[in-house]
Amino acid sequence: MKKVSLSIVAALLAAVMTLSMTVFAAEPAAVKTVQEGSLNIATNAEFPPYEYKEGDGFAGIDIEIAGAIAEQLGLELVVNDVEFGSIIGGVQSGKYDIGIAGMTKTEERLQSVNFSETYATAVQVIIVKEDSEIQSVDDLEGHKIGVQQDTTGDIYCCDDFGDDMVTEYRNGAEAVQALIAGKVDCVVIDNEPAKSYVAAAQGLKILDTEYVTEEYAICIAKENEDLLAAINGVIAQLQESGALQEIVDKYITAEEAE
Amino acid sequence: MDNDALIQVRGLKKYYNDGAVKAIDGVDIDIRKGEVVVIIGPSGCGKSTFLKSLNLLELPTEGKIIFEGEDINDSKVNVNIHRQKMGMVFQHFNLFPHMTVLGNIMLAPVKLKGISKEEGRKKAMELLRMVHLEDKAEEYPAMLSGGQKQRIAIARALAMDPDVMLFDEPTSALDPEMVGEVLDIMKELAREGMTMIVVTHEMGFAKEVGSRVIFFDSGQIREENSPAEFFAHPKDPRLQEFLSKVLI
Amino acid sequence: MAEWFHSIADAFNRCFIEDNRWKWMLEGLGNTMIITIFALLIGIVLGIIIAAVRSTYDMNGASMKKKGGLSYVLLRIGNFICNLFLTVIRGTPVVVQLMIMYFVILVNVTNGVLVAVIAFGINSGAYVAEIFRSGIMSIDEGQIEAGRSLGFNYIQTMIFIIIPQAVKVVLPTLFNELIVLIKETSVAGYVGVMDLTKAGDKIRGRTFEAFVPLIAVAVVYLIIVIILTRILRIIEKRLRKGERR
Numbered sequence: 001m002k003k004v005s006l007s008i009v010a011a012l013l014a015a016v017m018t019l020s021m022t023v024f025a026a027e028p029a030a031v032k033t034v035q036e037g038s039l040n041i042a043t044n045a046e047f048p049p050y051e052y053k054e055g056d057g058f059a060g061i062d063i064e065i066a067g068a069i070a071e072q073l074g075l076e077l078v079v080n081d082v083e084f085g086s087i088i089g090g091v092q093s094g095k096y097d098i099g100i101a102g103m104t105k106t107e108e109r110l111q112s113v114n115f116s117e118t119y120a121t122a123v124q125v126i127i128v129k130e131d132s133e134i135q136s137v138d139d140l141e142g143h144k145i146g147v148q149q150d151t152t153g154d155i156y157c158c159d160d161f162g163d164d165m166v167t168e169y170r171n172g173a174e175a176v177q178a179l180i181a182g183k184v185d186c187v188v189i190d191n192e193p194a195k196s197y198v199a200a201a202q203g204l205k206i207l208d209t210e211y212v213t214e215e216y217a218i219c220i221a222k223e224n225e226d227l228l229a230a231i232n233g234v235i236a237q238l239q240e241s242g243a244l245q246e247i248v249d250k251y252i253t254a255e256e257a258e
Numbered sequence: 259m260d261n262d263a264l265i266q267v268r269g270l271k272k273y274y275n276d277g278a279v280k281a282i283d284g285v286d287i288d289i290r291k292g293e294v295v296v297i298i299g300p301s302g303c304g305k306s307t308f309l310k311s312l313n314l315l316e317l318p319t320e321g322k323i324i325f326e327g328e329d330i331n332d333s334k335v336n337v338n339i340h341r342q343k344m345g346m347v348f349q350h351f352n353l354f355p356h357m358t359v360l361g362n363i364m365l366a367p368v369k370l371k372g373i374s375k376e377e378g379r380k381k382a383m384e385l386l387r388m389v390h391l392e393d394k395a396e397e398y399p400a401m402l403s404g405g406q407k408q409r410i411a412i413a414r415a416l417a418m419d420p421d422v423m424l425f426d427e428p429t430s431a432l433d434p435e436m437v438g439e440v441l442d443i444m445k446e447l448a449r450e451g452m453t454m455i456v457v458t459h460e461m462g463f464a465k466e467v468g469s470r471v472i473f474f475d476s477g478q479i480r481e482e483n484s485p486a487e488f489f490a491h492p493k494d495p496r497l498q499e500f501l502s503k504v505l506i
Numbered sequence: 507m508a509e510w511f512h513s514i515a516d517a518f519n520r521c522f523i524e525d526n527r528w529k530w531m532l533e534g535l536g537n538t539m540i541i542t543i544f545a546l547l548i549g550i551v552l553g554i555i556i557a558a559v560r561s562t563y564d565m566n567g568a569s570m571k572k573k574g575g576l577s578y579v580l581l582r583i584g585n586f587i588c589n590l591f592l593t594v595i596r597g598t599p600v601v602v603q604l605m606i607m608y609f610v611i612l613v614n615v616t617n618g619v620l621v622a623v624i625a626f627g628i629n630s631g632a633y634v635a636e637i638f639r640s641g642i643m644s645i646d647e648g649q650i651e652a653g654r655s656l657g658f659n660y661i662q663t664m665i666f667i668i669i670p671q672a673v674k675v676v677l678p679t680l681f682n683e684l685i686v687l688i689k690e691t692s693v694a695g696y697v698g699v700m701d702l703t704k705a706g707d708k709i710r711g712r713t714f715e716a717f718v719p720l721i722a723v724a725v726v727y728l729i730i731v732i733i734l735t736r737i738l739r740i741i742e743k744r745l746r747k748g749e750r751r
Binding site for chain 2: 575651654655656659666670
Binding site for chain 3: 084085086089093108111144146149150154155163167168169170174177178181182183184
C-alpha cells in the first residue's frame with residue numbers, strides 16, 4: 001500500500017513537472033541552438049544498445065533520450081553520426097548542440113565542455129572466452145586487452161596496464177571480433193553493449209566482477225549555459241516520470257529476450 | 259653428305275601469321291668448317307631471319323638445323339649449350355650498357371664456362387688487343403663510337419671460343435668512316451680460319467673474303483656461287499637486277 | 507593573436523607534453539616506418555617474381571607454346587594466377603585487404619604490425635609487379651638476343667642482363683611507390699595498430715583537441731615525404747648522368 005501511495009505522489013509530482021516543462025518549451029527563445037528549431041546531436045552509432053544504426057535511421061537509449069529532450073524543448077532532433085573522438089571537438093566548436101554517446105564525465109573532458117547531470121549509470125565489464133584463464137579483474141595484468149578507441153574503458157586500461165597491453169579498435173564489435181579471433185585475451189567495454197555482443201557471439205562470457213562503474217552524461221558547449229540548464233531540467237523530469245527507466249528497460253530487456 | 263659440314267640446314271621454314279607471311283620458305287644449305295659464307299639480298303628478303311634461326315633466336319616453323327651432328331631445332335636438345343659455340347654479332351651491337359667493356363666480354367665465359375675472373379680478364383684483354391681497343395677496357399659502352407662498339411661486340415662473341423660466327427649486317431648501323439675498322443677485324447678473323455656466316459651489303463667484303471656468296475630473296479636461296487662467278491656472271495634475273503642497283 | 511598563440515601553446519602542451527603523449531607519436535612514427543619499409547621489401551620480392559612470370563609469358567609464351575610440355579603448362583598457370591592476383595589486389599581497397607588479413611586469413615597472428623606488414627606488402631607487390639614489368643618491357647629486345655646468343659638461358663639473361671637495367675629504369679617509379687605506401691599505411695589503425703595517424707587519433711580522443719594533433723600528424727608525414735622526394739631527385743640526377751648515350 002505504501003508503494004502505491006508513493007507512486008501516486010510520484011505521478012503527481014511528474015504531472016507538475018511536465019506542466020512546468022511545457023511552459024518552458026513554449027518559449028523556444030529560452031535556448032539557443034546551432035540551427036534554429038533543431039537540436040543537433042553528435043553520437044557514434046556503434047555502441048548498442050545506447051546508439052546504433054537501424055535501417056536508415058538510428059536507435060538506442062541515447063537516441064531516445066535525445067528525442068525526448070528535443071520534444072520537451074520543442075526542437076526537431078537531428079542525429080549526426082561521427083567518430084567518438086570527434087564528438088567533444090564538434091560540440092566545443094559549435095558544430096553540434098550536444099554530444100550524447102554513452103559518455104562519461106571526466107576532469108579532462110570538463111576542460112573542453114560542460115556535462116549535464118547523469119542520465120544513466122554504466123558499468124565497464126570484461127568479456128572473455130568461456131574457457132579463459134582470466135577469472136576476475138585481478139587476472140587482467142599481463143593479458144592483452146581489446147578496447148574501443150577513446151572510450152573510458154580504453155583510457156582506464158591504458159592507465160592501469162600500460163599502452164602496450166591495450167589494443168584499440170575502431171568500434172566495440174571489432175574489439176569483440178578480435179577477441180574471438182584470439183588477437184586479444186579480453187575486451188573491456190560497457191556492460192550494456194557487452195550483453196548484446198555476448199548474446200550474439202558464441203563462446204563468450206562476461207566476468208561477474210566489473211572493471212569499473214561509470215556514469216553517463218550529455219556534453220554541451222561551455223558557452224551555452226541555457227541549454228545546459230534546460231537539459232538538466234528535462235533529465236530530472238524524465239527521471240521523475242519514469243520515462244527514462246522505461247527507455248532503458250525497453251532496450252535492455254529486448255536484448256536479453258533474444 | 260659432306261663430312262666437313264659444320265652446319266647442315268634442311269627444309270628450313272619460318273612462317274608468320276599461320277603461313278600468311280613466309281619469311282623463310284624452304285632452305286637447304288651446308289656450311290663447312292673454315293668457310294666464309296656471305297649472304298646478300300634486298301631488305302626484307304628474310305636473310306636476317308635466316309641467320310637468327312641458325313641459333314634459334316628465331317624459332318623455325320619447321321626444318322632441321324644440324325650443328326656439329328645434332329639437330330638443335332629438336333625440342334629435346336638444350337640449345338643454350340650449342341649457342342655457346344655460335345657467336346653472334348648484331349647490327350645494333352647490343353652491348354650491355356650497365357657493364358664496362360671488360361664486363362661485357364667477361365660475363366659469358368665467367369658465368370657459363372666457370373672460369374675464374376682473373377682468367378676471364380686475361381682472356382678479355384687478349385681479345386681487346388685483337389680488336390685494338392685495350393685502352394677502352396674500363397669504359398662504359400655509352401662512351402664508345404659505333405665502330406668501337408661493334409669491335410667490342412665481336413670480341414664479346416669471340417670470348418666463348420665459338421666454332422662459328424654469325425654476323426647480322428654488322429656495318430649497316432655505322433657511319434661510313436667506321437665501316438673499315440670493323441671489316442678489317444672480320445677479315446683478320448677469316449684469315450685465322452674462323453667459320454663465318456655474314457649477312458651484309460658490303461659487296462667488297464663478299465668479293466675479297468667470301469668463300470661463297472648467296473643471294474637470298476623471298477625467303478629462298480636464289481643463287482649460290484664463288485664470289486668471282488657470282489658477281490661476274492649472275493644467272494638469276496632478280497640477282498642481276500639487285501646487283502645493278504647496288505654496284506653503281 | 508597573442509591569445510590564439512597562447513591557446514595553441516596550451517593545446518600543444520596538453521597534446522604532447524602531458525602524460526608523455528609525444529611517446530605515442532614516436533611509437534606511431536616507428537610503426538609507420540617499420541610497416542612501410544618491410545612492406546616495400548616484401549612488395550619488391552613479390553613484384554619481381556610476378557613481373558618475371560608475366561613478362562616471360564608475354565615474351566616467350568608463343569615460342570614455348572610451340573614446344574609445349576610441362577614448362578609451358580606451368581607458365582600458363584603461373585601467368586593466370588599472377589593476373590588473378592593483380593586483378594583482386596588492385597581491384598579492392600587496401601583497408602578491406604588489411605581487415606581480411608587480420609580477421610580472416612592471419613587469425614592466429616596476434617602481432618598487428620606483422621599483419622599490416624604482410625597486408626601492405628602483398629598490396630604493394632601488385633603495384634611493384636607492374637612497375638617492374640613495364641621496366642623489363644622497356645629494355646631493348648636486342649639485349650635479350652645478345653644474352654641468349656652467348657648461351658645464357660632465359661632466367662640467366664634476366665638476372666645478369668635485363669633486371670639490372672630494368673632496376674635502373676624503375677628506380678624513380680619504385681621510390682614513388684614508397685612515398686605512396688607511407689601514406690597508405692595510415693589505415694593500419696583499423697586493425698588496432700598504433701601507427702602515426704592512430705597516435706594522432708589517440709591524442710585527439712584523449713584531449714579533445716583536433717587542431718594540434720591533426721596538424722602535427724600531417725606535418726610529420728609531410729616531412730618524411732619531402733625528405734624522400736629529395737632523395738629521389740638525387741637518384742634521378744645520378745641515373746641521368748650515367749646515361750649519356
